Amino acid sequence: MPEATPRRTARSRDAILRAALDLCAEQGYATVTMEAIAARARVGKPTVYRWWPSKNAVFLDTLQESWAESVVPLPDTGDIITDLRNWLHRFVDTLNDPLLRPIIVGILGAAQHDPALKAAIRERFHVPFRAANQVRVIAAQEAGQLPRLAPELLEDSLVAPLWYRLLVSDEPFDHADADAILAHALHRNCGGPSPGERAWGVSDGS
Known part of the structure; x- marks a missing residue:
């Protein structure tokens, strides 16, 4: 051999x-x-x-390699609203990818019955991306582009509606929905204009 x-x-x-x-x-x-x-x-x-050692482990590596290429941490172009919008669009594209979507749904379902798998998902995806995004949000706060708030609350406000549609309601979502979510999150968390207004540089798609 x-x-x-x-x-x-x-x-x-x-x-x-x-x-x-x-x-x-x-x-x-x-x-x-x-x-x-x-x-x-x-x-x-x-x-x-x-x-x-298992199918879940294969899919975890498959997802990690694809995820790292498509959903990068928040960039820093100097404009936090543009950065949030572009990041959220890439997140939507990843969740809608016909190859990645069934793996994401399947592995998250399997993790509910496998504590080790859930811990691995948290360690590989949630923790590093959350930490990197928080650094970007804090930098925007220090630059006066966002008010002081817990960075994780802003991120949760952006991704939670998408996760709900993916895993619970099975409703479709696209870039326009992402823009509406961003406008609403900025209004609720940052005291900005009501959704639909353009002062934040993003509209609700209406």
Whole structure:
């Protein structure tokens, strides 16, 4: 048997993650198995188990790599409203991505019955992104672009309606909805104009 090389190992790992991504989009999170992932990636099942102990672990890495490319922490262009708007648009695009959406829904559902998975999601996604976004909001406060408030409250006001639509109501959402959410959040948390007014540089889409 040929000895594994770093390049060959990387190719196998990429193939496994891609297989998991495609299978979840095709048949849903619940029905994907480690055997199916190995078969689609054209690797042996022991190869998959060598790197991941479970299907949830495979999907966690799949999601992390895709998420890191699409949802970056809040940028700093010097204009916090533009930064929030662009960040929220990217967040909406990620939740609506036909490949990522079933993984996001599936892994969050699985995490409700798996404390270790829930802790891993918090450690890999929630904590680092929350910390980075707080730094940006605090910088905007110090620059006089936002009033003093708990940064996490602003972030929660922005993403909670989207998570609700994704996981509970299954209502569609797009960039216009994101703009409306941002206008409302700024009004409620920052004492700005009522939603629909343009003084914040964002309208409610109406």
